[in-house]
Amino acid sequence: MRTFLAATALCVAGFAVSAAPTAPVALVDDAVITAKGMPKKLSDFGFFKDQAGWQPNKGVELYQLNSPLFTDYAEKYRYIYIPTGKKAVAGGDGVVQFPVGSALIKSFGYEIDGQDRLLETRVLLHRADGWIALPYVWNAEQTEATLKVAGKRIPVSFADPSGNKRDISYAAPNKNQCKECHSLSGAVVPIGPKMRNLPHDTLDMLFSNAMLEKTAGNHPPIPDYADDGMPLESRARAYLDINCAHCHNRQGSASNSGLFLTYEEESPVHIGVGKRPVAAGRGSGGFEFAIAPGEPDQSIMMHRLKSLEPGVAMPEVGRSLVHEEGAALLSEWIAAMEKE
């Protein structure tokens, strides 16, 4: 074991040499993105100009999503990097195809004691043989994030948007858990950057920087689920799409459940209406249907969204708090359905 670890350390140590931790990196290191292996430090990539990971380097662009995934009220900072001279392409299906050498970078943090602090930064790297997802965890000094393939639990205290103090065991995912959500037919893929989920200003930025080209199709945006000016139905479906559908789709990690929560899904029973559980076990909470129309309190979906117990709580990873606002939205949606 020890020999094995030493060999691994040796193996990845090579990367560290390419980026001295104290000096800012001139440019993003394209070779580090595309080479085999798992760089040990986030700074090896050169995505940020500063040690603390706040100032994106040249070519690394901050972007937003219409509807974000809930992750224990963490603040998220998303960046796209596309190698110089290359472009992402969006076709008729609205999926953004990134060229090899691209990277999606997402930092997670909280305001703690009046200061913004980062806990972890996840990177998705597009290599010749496909995407790879790697988790990096920030040190207490906020000077470096280190690869933690096995993930890490980090105790953290913060105030939620309603001002309630929260103490949680924040879970930075392990490499396999990255893939559990980012999996489509067993391969790692990006989740967020689809045309319908990118707001106008992000699209404008990508087009004007010549980072993105649209070849076909019209992609009506998914609404921001928090926007109560939008219809309830589409807000609820937007919430399910971004929070659940990465697993709950026909090619995803939860394909065997028969519960498919993508925005496009049209079959009521596959969305959960009148659908009995398959492998829910005690996750059913004693209820018969994923969604019992008109009865959120009798719906397995609500039971699992409001639970914090492992084995019951959904999503299975990345949540140690109930998303009160999300649960309220879905509850309102189910309550408004006509009883059968």
Place this chain on the structure above:
Amino acid sequence: MIRTLLAATALCCTMPALAKTITVEAGADAQERLQEALILAEPGDVVELGAGTFELTDGLSLDVDKVTVRGAGMDKSILSFAGQLGAGEGLLVTSDDVVLRDFAVEDSKGDGIKSKGADRIVYHAIRVEWTGGPKASNGAYGIYPVEASDILVQDSIVRGASDAGIYVGQSKNIIVRRNTAIENVAGIEIENSFDAEVTENLVTENTGGILVFDLPNLPQMGGHNVLVARNAIINNNTDNFAPEGNIVASVPAGTGVMVMANRNVQVVENAMINNGTSNVMVVAYTQSFDDPNYDPTPRDVYIADNVYGRAGFAPDFDGGQQLAAAFGGALPAIIYDGLGKGLVVNDAVPVLNLGLTKVGQAPTEAKPSLHKQEGADEAVALSPIVLPASMEAALK
């Protein structure tokens, strides 16, 4: 300089390393050390678990093909998930050609070991147990392969699952052989699966012993070609402790074998003894559903050459007691709801036909009578399940 270094690094990481054994011992930071080993393992490697109890704080997962995870024995290397804070199962496997053997998973919050889309997986001499015995708060499935081809579960023990001890779902080409399932709601369940053999298992003190089911609205439906043979299915009378809503919550205590909504199922050469509702039930799916591609009835079920002990003395369904009284105190050893087609019983035991005429009919509308056989006495034997040689070799 950098380029050379990178090239060297790339070489270092891509060289097809010789298969190696990575040993992980129990003790401090077991979660991180074991999970890291499972992530950094390369195809061909063995991750060897030392003797002792590994106190885990989260689910574990394996996503590398051709890895063997091997312990020092199902009572020696114990993965304890009693302190688990997250994840839907104890161990999740999502890669192909994996062998799991000689270790235990205890007290996981959700399922015990789940393998999804993991083709050619071998579970050998594994123990999955909820140590507090049967409880509704236990995880659903003990050993849980789903959506895969070529599955072998052998010489393993599962106890306390609040759904099924060994559950194979939406899969093809399956052998479940020589295991012990005790004090689960369902001992062994084959669901929405094609081509399975369930043989030589000891299935006892569950609510229901062996279930062969098909459910609607799932990606793979139309379960068929299932052999249930040479099993000891004894004393499955544990009160149903499954959480409501799940299909197994509707299984009566005292069920030996239950075949529901499947085609071409053979129940042969089993010993079925002391199951209070029935030794064998052959029934349709009774709940409402909306799925034009789903057939809820049992078809071509063949029952022969079994040894029957006492059965039907404590029927656990509405009206069961009165019905038993009408039959002189105990129900016949085999109960058939009368739906579907092609039931053949080649054993010298009476068969109760509930005389239902349509799917979903209330039991109160039953017109019970003794079943009269139609058609052939013999069935064409199912083709034996053949697994890749590498899988059988992994048992050695």
